[in-house]
Amino acid sequence: MIEPDIEQLCRRDSETAGHVRDILDRVGDKWSMLVISLLEHGPRRYGSLASDIPGISQRMLTVTLQRLERDGLVTRTSFPEIPPRVEYALSSLGETLKEPIGALARWAYQYKDEFAASRDRYDEARA
Amino acid sequence: MIEPDIEQLCRRDSETAGHVRDILDRVGDKWSMLVISLLEHGPRRYGSLASDIPGISQRMLTVTLQRLERDGLVTRTSFPEIPPRVEYALSSLGETLKEPIGALARWAYQYKDEFAASRDRYDEARA
DNA sequence: CCGCATCCAAGCCGATACTG
DNA sequence: CAGTATCGGCTTGGATGCGG
Numbered sequence: 001m002i003e004p005d006i007e008q009l010c011r012r013d014s015e016t017a018g019h020v021r022d023i024l025d026r027v028g029d030k031w032s033m034l035v036i037s038l039l040e041h042g043p044r045r046y047g048s049l050a051s052d053i054p055g056i057s058q059r060m061l062t063v064t065l066q067r068l069e070r071d072g073l074v075t076r077t078s079f080p081e082i083p084p085r086v087e088y089a090l091s092s093l094g095e096t097l098k099e100p101i102g103a104l105a106r107w108a109y110q111y112k113d114e115f116a117a118s119r120d121r122y123d124e125a126r127a
Numbered sequence: 128m129i130e131p132d133i134e135q136l137c138r139r140d141s142e143t144a145g146h147v148r149d150i151l152d153r154v155g156d157k158w159s160m161l162v163i164s165l166l167e168h169g170p171r172r173y174g175s176l177a178s179d180i181p182g183i184s185q186r187m188l189t190v191t192l193q194r195l196e197r198d199g200l201v202t203r204t205s206f207p208e209i210p211p212r213v214e215y216a217l218s219s220l221g222e223t224l225k226e227p228i229g230a231l232a233r234w235a236y237q238y239k240d241e242f243a244a245s246r247d248r249y250d251e252a253r254a
Numbered sequence: 255c256c257g258c259a260t261c262c263a264a265g266c267c268g269a270t271a272c273t274g
Numbered sequence: 275c276a277g278t279a280t281c282g283g284c285t286t287g288g289a290t291g292c293g294g
Contacts, residue, residue, distance in 0.1 A: 006232045007164035012182070019242050020235040027231070028155010037134040046276055055139070057268050062277060072245025083275045093241055100230040104154070105133045107227040108147040114220055115146050118199025157287070173256055184288055189257060210255045
């Protein structure tokens with residue numbers, strides 16, 4: 001595999017960029033990463049996710065799951081029962097995302113104090 | 128170091144979350160990752176960055192650099208000359224970000240086709 | 255040359271009400 | 275239970291003009 005140049009991959013205009021910006025947008029949006037982390041341990045129902053994410057609206061849970069399904073990161077299985085039952089699970093593609101996301105999370109955890117200190121210093125200097 | 132739980136780290140409300148959400152927001156915004164990638168090879172001047180990022184406005188380059196400086200990822204050095212000269216460089220903290228970001232970029236590059244195919248399938252099924 | 259200030263457009267997100 | 279529809283606010287980002 002050719003080693004990608006991060007610079008090219010981050011551009012929105014570049015033809016060689018592929019869809020890296022789309023991934024960064026998904027990573028950066030408000031709920032996607034939390035939903036993915038909740039699906040790590042196995043399939044979950046819509047209502048189960050909702051009750052485990054305080055503060056999310058029905059609309060945003062629906063929208064987030066639809067986007068993740070469109071991107072191929074999450075699978076949606078609806079059972080034709082009454083009452084209806086729908087299960088969401090990480091796809092095999094979604095599984096592979098766990099590693100780079102985990103790396104980012106570990107980084108953020110490791111340097112969170114340094115990060116916060118820098119912000120405090122910056123805000124202090126301007127107050 | 129304690130292994131962080133991604134789930135907790137992604138929540139906005141959790142006390143234990145630290146500032147992982149802040150990092151994801153920065154990673155996800157429109158220009159930050161591109162600016163960081165341009166600073167990988169050494170310090171750059173404001174104008175040099177501007178001319179190398181087609182489509183960015185002066186305002187957004189300034190705002191992006193300020194946010195990165197506040198987060199401690201980028202350092203800003205201004206030389207008291209006329210005309211003024213300002214150089215931006217990756218801080219040591221910013222250097223450490225290259226690895227997890229690179230992992231994400233490699234992931235996106237590796238699976239970009241699968242990703243695009245999934246979107247096409249999804250959109251097709253609804254058209 | 256390097257930015258800040260202002261105004262404005264677009265998109266993300268939340269609240270609420272309603273449906274199979 | 276698992277959504278859809280609509281509205282409205284808030285934040286992000288773009289265009290332009292001015293200042294050190």
